[in-house]
Amino acid sequence: MPRILTDERRDLVTAIGDFCRRECGPERQRNNGEPQHDQEVYEKMAELGWLGIAIPEAYGGAGLGMTDLCLFLEETSYWRAPVSGFGTTIIAAAGYEKFATDEQKNVVLNGVVNGRVEAISMSEPGAGSDVGALICRAERTTGGYLVNGQKTWCSNAHLADHVLLIARTAQEDSKHRGLTQFMVPTDVDGLQIKGIDTMGGREVNDLYFTDCFLPDSAVVGTPGQAWAQLxxxxxxxxxxxxxxxxxxxxxxxxxxxxxxxxxxxxxxxxxxxxxxxxxxxxxxxxxxxxxxxxxxxxxxxxxxxxxxxxxxxxxxxxxxxxxxxxxxxxxxxxxxxxxxxxxxxxxxxxxxxxxxxxxxxxxxxxxxxxxxxxxx
The missing domain is CATH 1.20.140.10 (Butyryl-CoA Dehydrogenase, subunit A, domain 3)
Structure with missing residues (x-):
């Protein structure tokens, strides 16, 4: 059954194929154990306006919906484009768009449109499918929080400008309460990012926080309400x-x-x-x-x-x-x-x-x- 697309979507599909044949040769498409993110290719897509497909127009994006975003993701995956950083970037960007301060949005959303990578970190060694069981703590201190603990399976943290971190800031009756989101620069003191070798290469990472100070301005959304935000x-x-x-x-x-x-x-x-x-x-x-x-x-x-x-x-x-x-x-x-x-x-x-x-x-x-x- 032929796929019914608008002229604009059909043009996008054609343009992605042309771009990938030109910029992502057969060797790159195979990605045989090599890094699956090529920042040069990624930034060329940014110049074409593709990375901002789902970012609001106020931040330089196209402001399009789920259909256009999924069409872009499907086609770039079909052509094996080495832009694996985009998936986590757009997931994190949506969290910032809904809950972040204007300053945080300006930094992250404008960065996404211009080819920057973002990551999000939920999982821990003892909290995978059961995200609410996480124990990485962010404790109040003067002017902010001190984060201690380990996160794991964090995709693209090694490429990202920031990690959208979910940490426990309070112990409540329900494990889904007392969780807070933070905007964490990947070069902050007290954070170590260590790659995990997998059969798909090095796309995921362990994150180790040791007395990592985050100012109050790093909180994304309402403290203690990260579960509802997620x-x-x-x-x-x-x-x-x-x-x-x-x-x-x-x-x-x-x-x-x-x-x-x-x-x-x-x-x-x-x-x-x-x-x-x-x-x-x-x-x-x-x-x-x-x-x-x-x-x-x-x-x-x-x-x-x-x-x-x-x-x-x-x-x-x-x-x-x-x-x-x-x-x-x-x-x-x-x-x-x-x-x-x-x-x-x-x-x-x-x-x-x-x-x-x-x-x-x-x-x-x-x-x-x-x-x-x-x-x-």
Whole structure:
């Protein structure tokens, strides 16, 4: 089914493809264990106005909605553009836009439009899916707070100008109370950022805070209300990850299809054998279902600003991330040894897809949320 796009969105899709073919050659697209963020490419996108796609016009952005943002994320992921810093940047930017002071907004949102990277830090060694269990403390002191503790799995902190930190400022009856958000410059005294080696390279980090002083002006929003503030951003985070993984799934499908059409065994293209033909048909159908779901949810969000669609966004995140993981595995299987080889890039797509069912709320958490919306 052809995708129905406005002229402006169709032009954006075409422009992203042209840019990536020109600026992000095949070697960069494969990202075989190399850093997945190229600041030079990122800043060129900033010059084109793309990084401000969802930033309000008052701060130099385009002020567009979820549909346009997800289309941009999907296309840059499809083309394997080395701009991995954008996802966390736009998540953090949304938090600043809703709750930050004018001064904080001017620094962060204008920076995003001009190609700066931002990060957000919630997880700790003992607080992953259960974010409310975090224990990193920010204790009141003269003129501000002293932060002590460890955060982990912080994506892009090593690239970011600031980390939007969630820390405990008070011990309340409920674990979801007494949490506060802070704008933390990554070069502040008392903060050590240490990369974590993963199968996808070094995108995530441990953060160690040792008597790290943050002035009162570093507080983002209302002290003690970080949990409520975080809940307003769930739509965005889930949709960002869904869109990125839909792009990965599309790329894996297209690369697999091209391979089975070209590769010959037993005197004929392997895609002509019924076993592979039927697998391709099933994958094509699943891809179309995921795309239709994502398009429907983005349109619903844009038509109802301010509302939280927990079920729908969880469905989109669950479907697109699980499909990307399945699609890349199927691609590796159908490509045989070449799917395992870095030369062809399918293994890189698979590495990119695996973590997507974990970060931003695991698939199990998404299923739990969906189940609760049905009264279970």
């Amino acid at each position: 809940m307003t951003g769930l739509n965005l985070e889930r949709m960002i990850l869904a869109a990125m993984m839909l792009g990965v799934a599309r790329r894996a499908f297209d690369d697999t299809l091209a391979y089975v059409k070209q590769r010959e065994q037993f005197g004929r293209p392997i895609g002509s054998f019924q076993a592979l033909k039927h697998r391709i048909a099933d994958l094509a159908t699943e891809l179309e279902c995921a795309r239709l779901l994502l398009d429907d949810v983005t349109a619903t969000i844009d038509a109802n600003p301010g509302e939280v669609f927990a079920r729908e966004t969880s469905m989109a995140k669950l479907k697109c991330t699980e499909l990307a993981k399945h699609m890349t595995l199927e691609g590796m299987q159908m490509m045989g040894g070449y799917g395992y080889a870095t030369e062809y890039g399918m293994e890189s797509l698979h590495r990119a897809s695996i973590v997507s069912t974990v970060y931003g709320g695991t698939s199990e958490i998404q299923r739990d949320i969906i189940g609760k919306t049905h009264g279970l």
